[in-house]
Amino acid sequence: MEMKKYFVVFVTMCISISMVAQTDLFESFEFNGEERTYRLHIPPQYEEGGESLPLVFNLHGAGSNALEQALYTSFNVVSNTEGFFVCHPNGTPQATGGNVWNVNFPGSMSEVDDVGFILALIDLFKEEYNINLSRTYSTGMSNGGFLSYKLACEHPDKIAAIASVTGSMVPSELSVCNPGKAVPVMQIHGTNDLIVLYNGSLFSSGIEELVSWWVNNNGCDTEANYTEVEDTDPDDGSTAELFEYVSCDDDVTVEFYKIADGGHTWPGAPNVSPELLGITNNDFNASQVIWEFFNKYQLPETSQVDDLFGLNAIQVFPNPTENRLQFTTESSDVIQYKLMDSSGAKLLQGHFTKTQEIHLEAFANGMYILHFESEQGVMTKKILKQ
Secondary structure: OOEEEEEEEEEEEEEOOEEEEEEEEEEEEEEOOEEEEEEEEEOOOOOOOOOOEEEEEEEOOOOEOHHHHHHHHOHHHHHHHHOOEEEEEOOEEOOOOOEEOOOOOOOOOOOOOHHHHHHHHHHHHHHHOOEEEEEEEEEEEOHHHHHHHHHHHHOOOOOOEEEEEOOOOOHHHHHHOOOOOOOOEEEEEEOOOOOOOOOOOOOOOOHHHHHHHHHHHOOOOOOOEEEEOOOOOOOOOOEEEEEEEOOOHHHOOEEEEEEEOEOOOOOOOOOOOHHHHOEOOOOOOHHHHHHHHHOOOOOOHHHHOOOOOOOOOEEEEOOOEOOEEEEEEOOOOOEEEEEEEOOOOEEEEEEEOOEEEEEOOOOOOEEEEEEEEEOOEEEEEEEEEO
């Protein structure tokens, strides 16, 4: 991929007698025949040959761009304190102005592969910088939140956790989402969001339905731990509640910040266009709590390579099946298995060595997902019961 560098800004700060520097790059490369651009913030803690640092993608909303998202959310400020890379990519230009991410909105004819674009950026940064590939995350505003969910559904092997602010999932995307594993998810949403409606629309799943889906996918307790966020700014016109779902598979959580009377805004950010976007909550800083959430999670090292078992390491038959499934493997490892329905809800689990048979008489016909895991890696297969 040929690189084109537009500008580099170096900002230096003196601390005692030493010098530290942060770097902001605006660059482009060709992806699928199109020039794609992004901004990369390199924190002052980064040293070539030193410790690998996490990477956070911060995705703008529809009609916005990378620079606006960086300025609005101040994620680079958190980066400088905590020590992680921040990438603000640009979507593709739209006729009405600004950029957009392709998340398969109803009626969209776009063939732009934005998921592939983000994965290509990961590969690019892997070659140029000392990125910690097990600690790569995605967050985003509105349309950027939609794309973060799409990444969680399609590539939980690359993205360790996601957070959406004022975003959701297209209902048709939610119905086919199949991560095959538990994914740490944070949702931040206002009840008076008039752009991505809290109760859902043709274009977006209802927020409580969305959170419930991920709670089920992750095998969490359905009863949340509840916290009333301290109302530190009683003049902002809103309050916040945190619902934390725990006891999930793989020790992940689902966290949901519900902003009472909140609008289509990023908590803690400047109060931009309140007449159009609604109230901005100032009781917490979304960028800071998102990083604190991300900082709890990383991918297992084995998940950096797809299908480490090998395509034929575990045989599953017959498929399609009527009532039973047989697993066989040459591996001597103890292999954990989990059977899930198409929504990600766990139906059966257990472990085996060499061979195992399970029975499906109690389940309706349809598509199911099998997830296998051992010390050697992970593997998923789709199963059709008919």
